[in-house]
Amino acid sequence: MRHSISRRSFYGSSTGNILRNNIFYDTGTSYWTADGGQLTGDYNLISASQNPSVSGAHNLLNVDPLFVDFSRDDYRLRATSPAIDKGQALMQVSVDHDRLSRPQGSGWDIGAFEFQPALELNGAPADRAIYLNWTANVTLPVTSTWRIDYYSQTVASTVSFTGITTPFEPIR
Secondary structure: OOOOOOOEEEOOOOOOEEEEOOEEEEEEOOEEEOOOOOEEEEOOEEEEEOOOOOOOOOOEEOOOOOEEEHHHOEEEEOOOOOOOOOOOOOOOOOEOOOOOEOOOOOOOOOOOOOOOOOEEEEEEEEOOEEEEEEEEOOOOOOOOOEEEEEOOOOOOOOEEEEEEOOOOOEEO
């Protein structure tokens, strides 16, 4: 359902409420209290919505979350999203909306979806060779090959490797 979080308010004797790691985008309002309700909110991203009356020090205000495709209800984060690795570590929320474990990067992401890069590359040097291992999180054509550029402070230009077809190939 589009705009699943339209308004979050805490009324009356509602106390001890904590709002963390949420994105409020194009909702008109964000979060607030009324009639004596108590609330703390931080590590939230609020954009195209009214800012809360009391904002946490780590909230990202008036910042586009850079969803993959908001118009088609795709609320996953693009690789350049400011919400990536900006959330608070919440051990009780160990998976995202798609059941992907959190965190995937160096920290929890803000929002319902943890960012997953299309390609993860890891390398380990050994005896003048670099051994690479990668995971592609997208479906690639069978004919796909990789080009890897390596920059070294001791080499004046970038060194490129092409035609790599399988993980664990030594590059010399």
